Amino acid sequence: MLSTTEENYLKALLQLTFEQEDKAEAGTNELAAQLGVKPATANDMLKKLREKQLIHYEKYGKSSLTAEGKKRAVEVVRKHRLWETFLYEHLGFTWDEVHEVAEQLEHIQSPKLIDRLDQLLNYPSFDPHGDVIPTASGEMKIPAKKTLNEEQVGHQCKMVGVKDNSATFLQYVDKVGLRMNQPIKVLSRQPYDELIEIEVNGLKSSVSPRFAENIVIVCNDCEIRMKSI
Amino acid sequence: MLSTTEENYLKALLQLTFEQEDKAEAGTNELAAQLGVKPATANDMLKKLREKQLIHYEKYGKSSLTAEGKKRAVEVVRKHRLWETFLYEHLGFTWDEVHEVAEQLEHIQSPKLIDRLDQLLNYPSFDPHGDVIPTASGEMKIPAKKTLNEEQVGHQCKMVGVKDNSATFLQYVDKVGLRMNQPIKVLSRQPYDELIEIEVNGLKSSVSPRFAENIVIVCNDCEIRMKSI
DNA sequence: TACAAATGTTAGACTAATCTAACAAAAATA
DNA sequence: TATTTTTGTTAGATTAGTCTAACATTTGTA
Structure with missing residues (x-):
């Protein structure tokens, strides 16, 4: 049985090596910062977790989770x-x-x-x-990324990025009420002018296809691929 | 903010001094036994909790909760x-x-x-x-104690004691399926012979008024008096 | 009441998790 | 490449909670 502290170290390591970006290792200082402890403290714990075969770690090297450590995290x-x-x-x-x-x-x-x-x-x-x-x-369903204009009517999704980084575009995004990770519902698509009606946080707006194809989303309702961890 | 351990000591002290019987104090060994630690350990914690003004405690004396300690417990x-x-x-x-x-x-x-x-x-x-x-x-609603024959039809209650301690009676209690603190439902009362039909743990039985008046119960549905703690 | 038994306390040690301060290695850069 | 900066490690101390073993006090009883 792992202590709360040990669990937190494994979780932090997972977040640094898997969730944030796809680098497979994390440094001691980095891990310490993530947990709000001093590097010396993290260093002790790294040795302890290596003893328990939950992480890969060598002196002056970076750390990563073993299969068992990943499972626990x-x-x-x-x-x-x-x-x-x-x-x-x-x-x-x-x-x-x-x-x-x-x-x-x-x-x-x-x-x-x-x-x-x-x-x-x-x-x-x-x-x-x-x-x-x-x-x-222990499997994670990873929704496929696409753009808002590709999303089906009736589906829910969330913005995870933009393709256009111009100030004009970003101000528009803001005005429509879109925020990163906030649920977006696609209400309808006008056959006449292809305008897409969406609802964000209770607020309804219509956006053009031009706008929508610059909004990167993940779809909650779509087919997803499993990522075994 | 109290630690988990400190909370457990306060809770144990409440259970010993308030809930089990109405003695207002508990000894160090007794408290240690309740928590599954050694008396030496409990002794240290008693001093610590006294420092925090959560308990009354003097060397070689019994312990009890202060108003604040009782509230926390x-x-x-x-x-x-x-x-x-x-x-x-x-x-x-x-x-x-x-x-x-x-x-x-x-x-x-x-x-x-x-x-x-x-x-x-x-x-x-x-x-x-x-x-x-x-x-x-922090108030506790204390249900009034009565005997099973006084209980209304349709009400739920639980046995908290017996008035007759003879082996004959206790064996009968056992046979009917009654256990301390187990919910009892009063299903009906026959007008003809006053037999009381009860249900305990899915098992239905009929008991006589003579039997029922020796079963002490608390009623979950009845009027209750508040016990401010 | 004196002694034995029960109860309670103290001292010293251990583990887990943390820190600071000093030191060592690796990486970045001048 | 030599030096500085960043990163990582070690040693030693601290706190909370626990233990054992020895000692002290209180209680109960012969």
């Missing part, structure tokens, strides 16, 4: 995101309030609790921030 | 029992499974979480074991 992330979803959907927390409490709840040890929570929430694939919730077997 | 009990109720009612845990997980969940720090959970559960007064859940203001 993914379990923590899964719990975190399921709790966030529960707090948001069943207890009326706002999306910015859920994280802090989920940081505590993610360390509760009870496989049955997490299974049942997953069931209660109807096996969600995304948390309130739009992040992917790993399945019980 | 009741909060922990409240959280424990609300979580038990949630696990039982919303996640389909059996009543014997809830305790272990609630021991972990009771230490989650988030007033909002507990308020919302209370609301979700519709402000319950009893947990799945039939124990009283303190209110948000």
Whole structure:
């Protein structure tokens, strides 16, 4: 059984090596910064986690998760995101309030609790921030990226980037009410002029195809490919 | 902010001095036994909690909670029992499974979480074991004790004691399936012979008034008096 | 009441997680 | 390439919570 602290180190390492970018290793200082501890502290823990065969680490080298370490880290992330979803959907927390409490709840040890929570929430694939919730077997469903104009009517998606970085475009994006990771619903597409009607945070707008093809989105409802971790 | 350990000591002291019997103090060995630690360990913590003005304690004397300590302990009990109720009612845990997980969940720090959970559960007064859940203001609704023959038809109650301690009677109690603290439902009362039909753990039985007046119960549905703590 | 048993305390040690300060290695750059 | 900067490590100290072993006090009883 891992301590809360050990779990946090594994989670931080996962976030640095897997989720943020696709570099496979993280440095000691970097990890320490992520966790809000001093490098000396992180260094001790790295040695301890290597002893437990949860990470790969060599003196003066970068660190990465072993298969077992990755599995444990993914379990923590899964719990975190399921709790966030529960707090948001069943207890009326706002999306910015859920994280802090989920940081505590993610360390509760009870496989049955997490299974049942997953069931209660109807096996969600995304948390309130739009992040992917790993399945019980540790797989992550990664939604394919596309642009807003390719999205089907009736589907939900979220913006994860833009193709045009001009000030004019970005100001327009802002005016329409689009924010990174905020859910977007595609309401309709006018046959006459191809205008796309969307709803963001309760606010409805119509955007042109020209605009829409510069908004990179991930679709929550579309076919997804599994990323085994 | 109290540590998980400190909270556990306060809760244990509450259980020893308030819930089990009505003696107002507990000894160091007794407290240590309750928590599964050695007396030396408990002794250190007693000094620490006295420093924080959460308990009354003097060298070689018994310990008891201060007003502030009692308040903190009741909060922990409240959280424990609300979580038990949630696990039982919303996640389909059996009543014997809830305790272990609630021991972990009771230490989650988030007033909002507990308020919302209370609301979700519709402000319950009893947990799945039939124990009283303190209110948000720290009051406990104490159900009045009476005997089974005084209970109304349709009400739920639980056995908390017996008046007759003879072997004959106790064996009969056992045969009917009655256990301490197990929910009993009063199904009907025959007008002809006054036999009381009850249901315990799915098992239906009929008992005589003579039998019923020797079973001490608390009624979950009846009027209750508030015990401010 | 005196002694034995029960209860409670102290001292010293251990582990986990943290820190600071000094030092070592690797990387960047002049 | 030599030097500076960044990065990483080690040593030693600290805090919380625990232990064992020895000692002290209180309680109960012969």
